[in-house]
Amino acid sequence: MPRWEPNAAGRLQDAALELFAQQGFERTAVAEIAARAGLTERTFFNHFANKREVLFGPTSERHQQTVAREIVACPAGTSPLEAVVHGLQEAADEMLEGLRASAARRRKIIEATPELQEREEGKRAALAAAMAHALRERGLDTDTALLTARAGLLIEQTAERQWVQPGARHTLRDLLSSALSSLRAVINGGPT
Amino acid sequence: MPRWEPNAAGRLQDAALELFAQQGFERTAVAEIAARAGLTERTFFNHFANKREVLFGPTSERHQQTVAREIVACPAGTSPLEAVVHGLQEAADEMLEGLRASAARRRKIIEATPELQEREEGKRAALAAAMAHALRERGLDTDTALLTARAGLLIEQTAERQWVQPGARHTLRDLLSSALSSLRAVINGGPT
Numbered sequence: 001m002p003r004w005e006p007n008a009a010g011r012l013q014d015a016a017l018e019l020f021a022q023q024g025f026e027r028t029a030v031a032e033i034a035a036r037a038g039l040t041e042r043t044f045f046n047h048f049a050n051k052r053e054v055l056f057g058p059t060s061e062r063h064q065q066t067v068a069r070e071i072v073a074c075p076a077g078t079s080p081l082e083a084v085v086h087g088l089q090e091a092a093d094e095m096l097e098g099l100r101a102s103a104a105r106r107r108k109i110i111e112a113t114p115e116l117q118e119r120e121e122g123k124r125a126a127l128a129a130a131m132a133h134a135l136r137e138r139g140l141d142t143d144t145a146l147l148t149a150r151a152g153l154l155i156e157q158t159a160e161r162q163w164v165q166p167g168a169r170h171t172l173r174d175l176l177s178s179a180l181s182s183l184r185a186v187i188n189g190g191p192t
Numbered sequence: 193m194p195r196w197e198p199n200a201a202g203r204l205q206d207a208a209l210e211l212f213a214q215q216g217f218e219r220t221a222v223a224e225i226a227a228r229a230g231l232t233e234r235t236f237f238n239h240f241a242n243k244r245e246v247l248f249g250p251t252s253e254r255h256q257q258t259v260a261r262e263i264v265a266c267p268a269g270t271s272p273l274e275a276v277v278h279g280l281q282e283a284a285d286e287m288l289e290g291l292r293a294s295a296a297r298r299r300k301i302i303e304a305t306p307e308l309q310e311r312e313e314g315k316r317a318a319l320a321a322a323m324a325h326a327l328r329e330r331g332l333d334t335d336t337a338l339l340t341a342r343a344g345l346l347i348e349q350t351a352e353r354q355w356v357q358p359g360a361r362h363t364l365r366d367l368l369s370s371a372l373s374s375l376r377a378v379i380n381g382g383p384t
Contacts, residue, residue: 079381114314121313122306143350147371148378150346158339179339186340187379189271 009047009057011037016054017102020109025051025116052119055106059095060123064130066091071134080135080144084152085180087131088159092172100172104164128153155179201239201249203229208246209294212301217243217308244311247298251287252315256322258283263326272327272336276344277372279323280351284364292364296356320345347371 005011015036019028030051034044048054070087078086096103110116131149136142159175162168170178197203207228211220222243226236240246262279270278288295302308323341328334351367354360362370 081378081381117317118310118314121317122310125309125313144374144378147346147350147374150349151343151375151378154339154342154346157342158335182336182339183343184379186273186336186343187376189273 005039005043008037008039008043012039012044012047013054013057014102016051017105017109020055021105025109025113052116055110055116056119056123060127063091063095064127066094067127068130068134071131072137074138080138080140080148081151081180083138084131084135084148085155085176087134088152088156089173089176092176096172100163100168103160104166107160107164124153124157127156151183155183158182197231197235200229200231200235204231204236204239205246205249206294208243209297209301212247213297217301217305244308247302247308248311248315252319255283255287256319258286259319260322260326263323264329266330272330272332272340273343273372275330276323276327276340277347277368279326280344280348281365281368284368288364292355292360295352296358299352299356316345316349319348343375347375350374 012033016028016033019032019036028051030044031041033051033054034041048057067084067087067090070090071083074083074086110120128146128149131152132142132145135145135148140148155176156179158179159172162175162179163170163172168175204225208220208225211224211228220243222236223233225243225246226233240249259276259279259282262282263275266275266278302312320338320341323344324334324337327337327340332340347368348371350371351364354362354367354371355364360367
């Protein structure tokens with residue numbers, strides 16, 4: 001019988017972030033991650049399908065669901081893009097704001113590893129699909145829903161990038177608002 | 193000495209598109225692609241690193257370079273986002289407009305294969321990076337260049353999606369213009 005290990009997933013994620021930062025993603029084995037966390041490989045595989053999923057696990061799925069739920073719940077009379085930003089902000093407050101330090105470490109590891117960048121782009125596409133689905137539930141046609149969701153993704157990427165900068169102080173919620181303003185300026189901007 | 197084979201890369205790409213469409217990407221072996229094209233596996237590997245690269249080969253790199261060059265060459269006084277759309281349009285005319293049928297087949301194969309979707313997202317990220325680099329050469333700051341490039345990518349994705357629809361008639365150039373208008377409407381839009 002496997003023992004119950006308190007917060008095994010969190011301990012494995014912390015251990016993986018440490019090891020990936022120290023020695024790189026490719027050079028780190030699952031066995032090392034488990035050992036660093038004081039757990040067995042078997043426990044690792046109870047929580048994650050593979051080494052990559054430590055960085056892209058259940059959190060991103062819960063995040064997608066939260067964003068989608070908040071888009072659907074957003075009061076009528078809100079513009080579709082504002083509903084998306086609202087959804088991202090609610091999910092930011094609920095799930096992400098406390099995790100800035102580990103998000104910053106995670107960002108560095110992903111940026112150093114092309115394989116992980118591709119995986120991340122896949123996850124972003126899944127978030128866009130979830131947001132587009134939620135917008136269709138608000139009555140938007142398919143094309144506009146997709147375009148709005150992708151504009152929302154762009155706002156999310158921009159804000160997240162600033163949020164994990166060393167010394168960054170603004171909340172993710174505030175950075176999402178200012179990324180929306182920046183995107184408006186880019187779209188409507190005149191010559192430089 | 194390997195024989196020189198006329199248009200080997202193009203023949204291999206056509207054969208691969210046929211086989212991927214018929215039997216799926218995963219179930220197709222490099223040996224089959226080479227045989228269908230009347231070429232050897234060795235010739236295949238002279239042109240492509242692996243099966244995946246038949247779909248993401250030198251064309252996407254040339255496309256990136258063309259877009260970047262046209263962004264840099266765009267007359268001063270053009271807004272950054274318009275310079276990006278101009279670059280995409282010039283590359284569309286120069287490289288893509290004649291390839292709609294194979295682009296449509298390629299799109300279907302990618303949509304049916306998650307591994308290829310992730311690879312494509314990686315290629316899109318590379319295009320965004322090339323466009324951002326070109327915008328910095330026009331004097332834009334890093335953050336605005338990145339955001340503008342990503343907005344351009346969104347326009348490109350939207351237009352390409354419409355361009356490969358069955359029965360689509362508009363040129364990619366025209367679809368890029370109308371995707372820019374649609375994005376402006378989404379960004380500035382009121383409630384639905």
